[in-house]
Amino acid sequence: xxxVFLGMPAGGLGNLxxxxxxxxxxxxxxxxxxxxxxxxxxxxxxxxxxLRVVGELPDWEQLRDAGSAIKNSxxxxxxxxxxxxxxxxxxxxxxxxxxxxxxxxxxxxxxxIRETGSTEVVKVKSMATQEIGLxxxxxxxxxxxxxxxxxxxxxxxxxxxxxxxxxxxxxxNRTEVRDIFLKEMPDVDPALTDxxxxxxxxxxxxxxxxxxxxxxxxxxxxxxxxxxxxxxxVESEGNGRMCLTLPETLITVMGIEKVLPHTDDIEVMMQLLxxxxxxxxxxxxxxxxxxxxxxxxxxxxxIVLLDNGRSRVLSDSFGRSAxxxxxxxxxxxxxxVYERTGGHAYGSxxxxxxxxxxxxxxxxxxxxxNNSLPxxxxxxxxxxxxxxxxxxxxEILVHLRGEDVDSQRDKHKIPTQMDLLMKGGSWVLGxxxxxxxxxKALPLGRLAAGKNKKIKKLPGIAAGWTQSRDxxxxxxxxxxxxxxxxxxxx
Amino acid sequence: MSAKDEILGRIRxxxxxxxxxxxxxxxxxxxxxxxxxxxxxxxxxxxxxxxAGVDVIEESQIPQLVADKLAGASSVVTPQGLxxxxxxxxxxxxxxxxxxxxxxxxxxxxxxxSAVVTSSAVSIAESGTIILDGEPDQGRRAIxxxxxxxxxxxxxxxxxxxxxxxxxxxxxxxxxxxISGPSATSDIELERVEGVHGPRTLDVxxxxxx
Ligand code: SF4
Numbered sequence: 001x002x003x004v005f006l007g008m009p010a011g012g013l014g015n016l017x018x019x020x021x022x023x024x025x026x027x028x029x030x031x032x033x034x035x036x037x038x039x040x041x042x043x044x045x046x047x048x049x050x051l052r053v054v055g056e057l058p059d060w061e062q063l064r065d066a067g068s069a070i071k072n073s074x075x076x077x078x079x080x081x082x083x084x085x086x087x088x089x090x091x092x093x094x095x096x097x098x099x100x101x102x103x104x105x106x107x108x109x110x111x112x113i114r115e116t117g118s119t120e121v122v123k124v125k126s127m128a129t130q131e132i133g134l135x136x137x138x139x140x141x142x143x144x145x146x147x148x149x150x151x152x153x154x155x156x157x158x159x160x161x162x163x164x165x166x167x168x169x170x171x172x173n174r175t176e177v178r179d180i181f182l183k184e185m186p187d188v189d190p191a192l193t194d195x196x197x198x199x200x201x202x203x204x205x206x207x208x209x210x211x212x213x214x215x216x217x218x219x220x221x222x223x224x225x226x227x228x229x230x231x232x233x234v235e236s237e238g239n240g241r242m243c244l245t246l247p248e249t250l251i252t253v254m255g256i257e258k259v260l261p262h263t264d265d266i267e268v269m270m271q272l273l274x275x276x277x278x279x280x281x282x283x284x285x286x287x288x289x290x291x292x293x294x295x296x297x298x299x300x301x302x303i304v305l306l307d308n309g310r311s312r313v314l315s316d317s318f319g320r321s322a323x324x325x326x327x328x329x330x331x332x333x334x335x336x337v338y339e340r341t342g343g344h345a346y347g348s349x350x351x352x353x354x355x356x357x358x359x360x361x362x363x364x365x366x367x368x369x370n371n372s373l374p375x376x377x378x379x380x381x382x383x384x385x386x387x388x389x390x391x392x393x394x395e396i397l398v399h400l401r402g403e404d405v406d407s408q409r410d411k412h413k414i415p416t417q418m419d420l421l422m423k424g425g426s427w428v429l430g431x432x433x434x435x436x437x438x439x440k441a442l443p444l445g446r447l448a449a450g451k452n453k454k455i456k457k458l459p460g461i462a463a464g465w466t467q468s469r470d471x472x473x474x475x476x477x478x479x480x481x482x483x484x485x486x487x488x489x490x
Numbered sequence: 491m492s493a494k495d496e497i498l499g500r501i502r503x504x505x506x507x508x509x510x511x512x513x514x515x516x517x518x519x520x521x522x523x524x525x526x527x528x529x530x531x532x533x534x535x536x537x538x539x540x541x542a543g544v545d546v547i548e549e550s551q552i553p554q555l556v557a558d559k560l561a562g563a564s565s566v567v568t569p570q571g572l573x574x575x576x577x578x579x580x581x582x583x584x585x586x587x588x589x590x591x592x593x594x595x596x597x598x599x600x601x602x603x604s605a606v607v608t609s610s611a612v613s614i615a616e617s618g619t620i621i622l623d624g625e626p627d628q629g630r631r632a633i634x635x636x637x638x639x640x641x642x643x644x645x646x647x648x649x650x651x652x653x654x655x656x657x658x659x660x661x662x663x664x665x666x667x668x669i670s671g672p673s674a675t676s677d678i679e680l681e682r683v684e685g686v687h688g689p690r691t692l693d694v695x696x697x698x699x700x
Contacts, residue, residue: 045680062517073511079501098494151677196678200686212597228662238673238688245631263662267654282617286668293665296630307497315504
């Protein structure tokens with residue numbers, strides 16, 4: 001994918017960009033009522049679970065404060081932390097690679113796989129590899145990548161896109177999942193029912209042989225410890241353990257923002273993450289490894305440290321805390337906009353409130369298709385309250401809206417509609433006389449509204465407002481006229 | 491310029507405003523007030539919630555309980571450092587395999603074995619988490635992963651209430667596996683289903699006086 005980027009540092013490439021503006025995508029997704037029903041059910045279930053297990057901890061707020069400070073301190077000393085991690089990981093037999101962007105990361109991974117002579121790899125859920133479009137790239141290079149996470153498997157077999165970062169197939173219900181399995185799994189029992197336990201078993205059978213014979217695995221990482229060079233993967237099903245333990249070669253692709261300064265930091269993160277994401281006290285499995293352990297697990301261990309726009313996020317002093325995200329998904333589960341539009345409307349790998357700030361921050365707001373994302377919010381603040389590392393998403397959304405308006409102005413060199421509107425607004429609201437003048441035009445609005453007293457379409461950029469709602473026709477009389485008449489009649 | 495130099499250069503430019511790293515306020519709980527009985531009760535409650543099997547026993551009961559748990563198994567693998575006494579009540583009909591340095595069981599062999607018995611390093615009662623660290627009584631990660639049934643011995647002296655209490659007991663650079671219940675997924679309609687790729691049955695023997 002080629003993009004023209006303005007300004008510095010380089011923006012991210014890959015699956016970070018909307019293929020169409022959010023309002024258009026959202027409009028289409030809203031028509032998918034099955035998906036909305038599935039989403040509503042799922043987000044509400046997970047919300048309730050989360051509240052219950054969070055309520056159990058008397059020190060939840062102290063943990064959030066610690067989590068937020070840990071991430072800030074990691075980001076503010078990022079260069080040192082990365083160098084420290086590299087030193088420790090290397091000392092224990094691991095190999096560190098650096099990738100400026102998606103293309104470079106993909107090439108590094110391809111070359112590492114080629115060195116092993118393998119043409120197949122197993123994968124455990126990694127947002128970073130989805131962001132860089134690794135599977136699609138490997139396919140063009142003659143390498144087949146098998147997703148092993150149940151939800152990713154559903155998405156991959158269904159030739160679909162993930163819609164949620166934690167449960168990527170959340171938009172599919174059990175019957176839809178069964179239908180995909182029946183159609184796409186060659187060895188499946190044709191009498192498969194839609195009971196979740198039976199579906200999980202079908203996935204187990206389908207992937208077992210792959211796990212036992214795989215020579216190369218690709219993973220993401222939930223964190224990297226700078227002080228020891230340790231990597232960690234948090235998961236549920238055991239597919240992570242399979243990928244991290246059985247193959248000879250393990251290649252981890254990780255964003256540079258995942259580094260934590262100290263070993264003790266995981267005592268905070270591992271309390272915050274599972275409770276915020278699946279609403280469990282702890283996820284079933286967490287694996288940690290430090291380079292190579294002789295006689296146990298992969299002996300050829302690599303990590304690709306990925307920038308792809310992250311340093312660009314870091315350069316925005318208002319927006320940089322978006323890098324603190326630990327991908328728990330709590331913000332999307334509480335978001336009224338996400339609940340209705342679903343993850344697909346956000347286009348990028350990162351949906352929901354965090355996606356609405358992270359994607360434009362990574363690519364730059366000037367990337368036209370992403371500039372509507374910061375408006376995909378009612379600024380209700382639920383995401384901020386839910387965020388375990390206290391990212392102030394609403395504040396960053398407002399900041400990005402400002403950036404967008406500035407960038408439009410720079411591009412067009414003439415006042416934008418937004419500028420004119422705002423100027424007009426201040427003229428109207430600034431003086432009672434002017435306001436009165438405008439109110440004279442009210443009957444015109446009634447004319448535009450027609451018989452059913454609804455305005456369906458506003459002109460210019462105000463059209464966005466009427467895309468998803470009708471405006472009632474203006475009243476026959478303005479408040480100011482009514483007030484004067486009231487006074488006179490007294 | 492190498493990718494590394496370029497990325498580090500970008501980071502330096504991005505942080506030109508030199509933001510000050512905050513002190514990390516560690517005001518969260520770091521020590522437990524529970525006595526041993528309350529601790530056991532809490533851990534049992536969490537494990538049962540995850541649908542693991544749990545028995546609270548004395549050390550002398552280990553051989554019998556291990557035999558009971560493995561009643562349905564046809565074969566079992568153990569790490570070389572496991573106390574052989576613990577398997578002393580197993581009937582001869584159950585084939586025994588040992589995974590030892592220089593004499594490793596292959597993945598295919600492990601796949602044909604029905605169960606594994608290991609010890610454990612540290613457990614956290616509040617979250618129902620058992621940590622294996624690859625010591626000789628726990629073995630390589632593969633042996634506690636591939637067989638479908640895991641019988642895990644947890645000495646009560648290795649149980650703490652809180653995660654921060656577990657940290658000083660861990661050697662972080664060892665290969666660690668944190669286990670909280672049998673493998674599970676919530677990927678279909680967020681309904682938790684036990685048993686996907688990891689062992690589908692987890693039996694925990696919580697041993698007093700050890
Ligand atoms: S922004 Fe906060 S709540 Fe949202 S996914 Fe990231 S860490 Fe979780």
